[in-house]
Each structure stands twice: as C-alpha cells, then as structure tokens.
Amino acid sequence: MARWEPDARLRLVQAAIDLYAEQGYETTTVAQVAERAGLTKATFFRHFPDKREPLFAGQEEHGSLLSEGAARAPEGATPLEVVGAALDHATAAFTPEQRAWGPRLHAVVGSSDELRERAAFKRAHLVGVLTEALHRREIDDPTAGIAAGLGVDAFHRAFDRWSDGEGPSYGELARAELHALYTAAATLR
Amino acid sequence: MARWEPDARLRLVQAAIDLYAEQGYETTTVAQVAERAGLTKATFFRHFPDKREPLFAGQEEHGSLLSEGAARAPEGATPLEVVGAALDHATAAFTPEQRAWGPRLHAVVGSSDELRERAAFKRAHLVGVLTEALHRREIDDPTAGIAAGLGVDAFHRAFDRWSDGEGPSYGELARAELHALYTAAATLR
Known part of the structure; x- marks a missing residue:
C-alpha cells in the first residue's frame, strides 16, 4: 500500500512545525499533521513514533x-x-x-x-x-x-x-x- | 481522609527504587510501589504525578x-x-x-x-x-x-x-x- 513518498519525512516535519506554531503543540493531533502534509496517519507513523519526534528528526x-x-x-x-x-x-x-x-x-x-x-x-x-x-x-x-x-x-x-x-x-x-x-x-x- | 504520613515521600522513593531494581521499571506499577511502601495509590499521587518522578524527587x-x-x-x-x-x-x-x-x-x-x-x-x-x-x-x-x-x-x-x-x-x-x-x-x- 505504501505510495512513493520521496519527501514525506520533510513534509511531515514542516507540517508539524507549522501547526504546532499556529495552534499549539498540545492541541494538535497526528492526524492533523498528516493531513497538512497531504499524507495519511499511517504514513506519519512509518516515519515517526509520536507527535514529538518530527521536531527532533x-x-x-x-x-x-x-x-x-x-x-x-x-x-x-x-x-x-x-x-x-x-x-x-x-x-x-x-x-x-x-x-x-x-x-x-x-x-x-x-x-x-x-x-x-x-x-x-x-x-x-x-x-x-x-x-x-x-x-x-x-x-x-x-x-x-x-x-x-x-x-x-x-x-x-x-x-x-x-x-x-x-x-x-x-x-x-x-x-x-x-x-x-x-x-x-x-x-x- | 489523609492520614498522617510523616515519611510517606521518602518511603515511596525507597519503594520505587527497590522495586524498579528488582523487577524492572517498565513492569512495575504505581499500585505496587504504593503497596511496598505500605501506602495507598492515592497517597502516591499526592506526592508524585507518575511512576518516573520518585526517582527525581x-x-x-x-x-x-x-x-x-x-x-x-x-x-x-x-x-x-x-x-x-x-x-x-x-x-x-x-x-x-x-x-x-x-x-x-x-x-x-x-x-x-x-x-x-x-x-x-x-x-x-x-x-x-x-x-x-x-x-x-x-x-x-x-x-x-x-x-x-x-x-x-x-x-x-x-x-x-x-x-x-x-x-x-x-x-x-x-x-x-x-x-x-x-x-x-x-x-x-
């Protein structure tokens, strides 16, 4: 099922930083980060174990x-x-x-x-x-x-x-x- | 309901260190730490927010x-x-x-x-x-x-x-x- 996602990791990092800055870290969900990056939650979890980790990628x-x-x-x-x-x-x-x-x-x-x-x-x-x-x-x-x-x-x-x-x-x-x-x-x- | 627990904090620290050393940190529960200290889980949570914190008391x-x-x-x-x-x-x-x-x-x-x-x-x-x-x-x-x-x-x-x-x-x-x-x-x- 994995699509070709050449820059998925970078897009997830960018989306995480943007959303946490805009609306707060505590209130942002992994689903929102994935959506902002144009990816699925499953793809997020292929790259990072939780919502903290994109910031320390x-x-x-x-x-x-x-x-x-x-x-x-x-x-x-x-x-x-x-x-x-x-x-x-x-x-x-x-x-x-x-x-x-x-x-x-x-x-x-x-x-x-x-x-x-x-x-x-x-x-x-x-x-x-x-x-x-x-x-x-x-x-x-x-x-x-x-x-x-x-x-x-x-x-x-x-x-x-x-x-x-x-x-x-x-x-x-x-x-x-x-x-x-x-x-x-x-x-x- | 709070009993007089003059050394509760110290007993919880001691019980946590002992149990984590004996049986592992991951597998030990707050309830077990409280029991070893002769105290209730509620007392544990009056002193510490989670099972990590006794180690950093x-x-x-x-x-x-x-x-x-x-x-x-x-x-x-x-x-x-x-x-x-x-x-x-x-x-x-x-x-x-x-x-x-x-x-x-x-x-x-x-x-x-x-x-x-x-x-x-x-x-x-x-x-x-x-x-x-x-x-x-x-x-x-x-x-x-x-x-x-x-x-x-x-x-x-x-x-x-x-x-x-x-x-x-x-x-x-x-x-x-x-x-x-x-x-x-x-x-x-």
Whole structure:
C-alpha cells in the first residue's frame, strides 16, 4: 500500500512545525499533521513514533555528522580542534528550509515541558555520540566529555543565531560560538 | 481522609527504587510501589504525578540548594568559586539513605530511555537554576552557562562516586570533580 513518498519525512516535519506554531503543540493531533502534509496517519507513523519526534528528526543525522567530522580531523589535533572539525562537518545538515523554520521550531520547543525535556535528551544524545568519537581519538574523560559538551552547546547556539537571520554561514557561527565557549570556560577561575 | 504520613515521600522513593531494581521499571506499577511502601495509590499521587518522578524527587531541593549556595559565596568570588560554594551548600541534600540507594538508582535510570531522558531534563533544570543564580551575581553568559554546566556535571559525578563506597564526603568529592572538570576545560586547546 505504501505510495512513493520521496519527501514525506520533510513534509511531515514542516507540517508539524507549522501547526504546532499556529495552534499549539498540545492541541494538535497526528492526524492533523498528516493531513497538512497531504499524507495519511499511517504514513506519519512509518516515519515517526509520536507527535514529538518530527521536531527532533535531525537527531541521528546530527550525531552521525558530528561523529564523522571528529574522525576526519588531522592526526594530532587537540580536543578543541577535533570538536571544531566535527562542527564544520555538521554544516552539511543545515539547509535553507531549516534556516526558515528555526525560529518557529525554537518557540514551539520552548512552549512545552515535554518538548524541552526531549530537547535535553537530544543534547545528551549528541554529547554521548561526540564523546565516543573523541574516545576513538584517544582523548580520555573527563576531557572528552567536557569538549563534547562545549561542542554540542556551540552547535545549538550557532543554530539559533544562524536561523535567526541572514548573517554568516552556520559553519562560521559554530566556530565563533565554540571559541567563545572555550574562552569562557578557560577563564572561570 | 489523609492520614498522617510523616515519611510517606521518602518511603515511596525507597519503594520505587527497590522495586524498579528488582523487577524492572517498565513492569512495575504505581499500585505496587504504593503497596511496598505500605501506602495507598492515592497517597502516591499526592506526592508524585507518575511512576518516573520518585526517582527525581530531589530535583527541586537540589536546585534550591545550588541556588542558595551560589548566593552565599563571598562578594567578588570568581565564577568557579561561586559554583564551588553552590556545591558545598548542596552537600546538605546527601543523607545516608541516598548513599545506600545511589548505585541502584544509577542502574535503574540507565536501564530505560524514558528515565535517561528525564535525567537529561533534570540536568537542564539544574543548569538553568544555577545559571540564573550566577546572573544574579552579575556573571553574564556565556560564562554563567558554562560555569553552571561544569558545576552540575561535578554535582552528578560526585554523587556517583560518593554513593559507590565509603570514601570521602560528598563535599570533598564535588570540589575535586569541579576542579578536575575545570582543569580539563581549560586545557582543550
């Protein structure tokens, strides 16, 4: 019965963000999201287990990109350089669609405890994945965990700044945020 | 109808940790937790909204202690000193009961995506509260957020080490973890 739905996933994400922003996350149903996307409820559930997940559709891709980028940093790179390489590689995830929907996505996630909880879990997931990538480069804990935490915070802060306007590229912002976070961390004493 | 239940909350936490560790989180019901604690389901729901929450019963207290401790640091304290003062004050939360149930709590939370997600949200909550306490001391972002993140990570790492054995006091471990995390952060470059 499955039709050919080349961009079904993207359409569901777009429809979810639009509807949650327009009429509220709590009151929107999966059926409404599917209808807005021109798809069936069954198709929604082939792509996502529940109505939260379209908002976090990028989690696995973001983790993979950060991990691959970390692996590609030159031999002998410092922990901060490895994280910088991870962020450079993650730039591939950030399309014009995402820039356009960023502010609405941010507002929707901030509107619900359930979604803020899910966002915290996404952070923990990405920190875990990036920490493992640093371990594979023989960077141990606690250094690996700290570097990964700063990297993922830079990743999210750069997304918020990038999707907010017409400014620098995502990659430039992510590097700048990482530098700012590292500088702050190094001068806490 | 409410009976006098001076330690109902603590008994429910203890019963939840015990049962989830013995027979699994997914398969344990609220009714079973209440029964193990010698209380009714209605009493459970007066203390907690669902079966996850007994495992995170300390969240509000931990946030308040960190926040109060930060407020009590001497004038002119650096961000790291303020966070150290917050951790010192949080020591008040750590009773012998908690030392005893720490390893089981850690294992139970690690056994379930739902609980690991809730734990990530607790981290985000504590980082938020501590960041606000640092703002009130005129420490700005990103410094405040970074200092709070390191502080909350030290808070959790110290809890895991402390509840694992008969070693140093919680306060000593928290200070040592904070120092180790700061040192790691300052040498990432």
